[in-house]
Amino acid sequence: MNRTSRGYCLILFANLLFFMNFSQLMLLPKFVVFLGCTEVEIGYVMGAFSLSVLVFLPVVGFFSARIKKKTLFVMGAGVMCMATPLYIFVHDAGWGIYSLRIIQGVGFSSAFGISAAMVYDLIDPKSRVRALGIMVAFNISTHAMGPALGEYMIEHYGFDAYFISAGLFGLGATLVALFLPDTPKGQGSRISSFAHAIPVIFGAIVLGLVFGFIVIFLPPYLVRLGTDNSSPFFISFVCGSLAVWSLLSGGVSRMGDRLAWVAAALMFALLPLNVTCLGTPGYLVIISLAFGIGYGYMYPRLNMAVIDVIGPDKTGFANTLFVWSFNLGMLGASIGLGALCPHLGCPGTFRVTGIMALALLPLGLMIKKRGSLSFKV
DSSP states (O other): OOHHHHHHHHHHHHHHHHHHHHHHGGGHHHHHHHTTOOHHHHHHHHHHHHHHHHHHHHHHHHHTTTSOHHHHHHHHHHHHHHHGGGGGGOOSSSHHHHHHHHHHHHHHHHHHHHHHHHHHHHSOGGGHHHHHHHHHHHHHHHHHHHHHHHHHHHHHHOHHHHHHHHHHHHHHHHHHHTTOOOOOOOOOOOOSOGGGGHHHHHHHHHHHHHHHHHHHHHHHHHHHTTOOOOHHHHHHHHHHHHHHTTTTHHHHHHHOHHHHHHHHHHHHHHHHHTGGGTTSHHHHHHHHHHHHHHHHHHHHHHHHHHHHHHOGGGHHHHHHHHHHHHHHHHHIIIIIIHHHHHHHHHHHHHHHHHHHHGGGGGGGGGBOTTOOSOBOO
């Protein structure tokens, strides 16, 4: 195994462990419900994380051109890890849980904000698309493993053991990150035309908005439908995302990028538009699979599009811009759409989210014919 392959594998493994810590906390809304809180309070608690990410990501982008990306990842994984077990001492939706969410937002920004940039810097241009797609697939796989393990820990051992297990994965990520390769620092040159990035930034915001609302509010909504275990959704979602980069990759290539994007956007919107049917287990699995296929196709393409448009000499800044935009959508989902639930009801708010997902369709017309990740502007 050459140095590049070894370095890439270390990035994959560190990200996998980091996201196992992060993905277990996708079940935090269940803990907030356990504390006796409402949907609006769930949105505020989860939104504190997204707000922290939005505030701190520009700082990460600034420092990514001045210090090693490896150092940022180690710091981020360590902060995420140390904060996780402290939820044991939280007994209400007061300052304690908000403080921990804010601290973890800082850790998430430092680690995830530069992980794709490390892949971009390490891998040659011809292999970047596939390399990032594989990393995204690895990260998404934790969205099945993390919540499934979390559900098991909560059911059999309680919330304390659940938080400790999540923290141990963060500790593993921190230790592995010590051996990550040193990738080049970014450059401080100006962006030639920020306007060129606006369409893909808009796409990243919408993607985060829809994804955020589904993963935050679907588990408690399923509880109200009589389905206490939300792991079938997460497992099906992950299987769909993985299929894009394995079973379906050849078919997607033959379909063409524009048609594939339109199909992915429609599948992504299908779940929120048909949320009232999710009480049927079989339908939940099928529609969650489609949701995963749509997300798994669009996320890495938008990520690489932002880096391509901003410039390969500013990978750290470009990737933090993409993650910032995605988390702006997450914040809008947790606070903005969460606040709509009492007025429109959960089904009505899900449908509004589905209509927003359809706003991703026009981006398919902007993909260049040569099939790259860049978009015409």
